[in-house]
Amino acid sequence: MRGLLPLLFSMPWTGQAAMAAPPLPAVTVLSTEALPEYPGKEAQMLVVEYPPGGADPVHRHDAHGFVYVLEGSIVMAVRGGKEVTLHAGQTFHEGPQDIHTVGRNASSTKPAKFLVLLLKNQGAPILTPTR
Structure with missing residues (x-):
């Protein structure tokens, strides 16, 4: 084992790009509207753009999220x-109790864009990172 460690650390590391985090999406808030019929609730509409190979971290919304x-x-x-x-x-x-474990662009060469409607508590963040 003693001879293996120096060999391991002397090897070139060519896989660093593969271990790097994927590019994050761009999020544009289009509108936020209070829902007076549902005190304390709001609807928030966003556009999310994944670059090629882009992905979200694992997260939750604490909201009903509708994606198109x-x-x-x-x-x-x-x-x-x-x-x-x-x-x-x-x-x-996805519902308010769901943990969003996978959210990514299916392509490594083309961008992807989707519309999101969140029904959530007023002022709550769009998402909360989690495990």
Whole structure:
């Protein structure tokens, strides 16, 4: 073992790019509207753009989230659910108790864009990173 460690650390590390975090998406808030019929609640609409190879960290929304794919393809999953690949015109829902375990661009060469409608507590963050 003593001779193996120097050999291991002298080897060139070519896989650093593969270990780097994927590029994060760009998020644009389109509107935030109070829902007077539901005191303390609001609807927030956003556009999310994944660059090629882009992905989200594991997170939760503490909201009902409705996704509509505008361009490209995305892969989504919540804890306990199956991964689904969605294409332009398809939808996805996650509930307030769901942990969003997979959110990524299905392509490493083309961007993807989707619309999100969140029904959430007023002033609550868009997402909360979690494990």
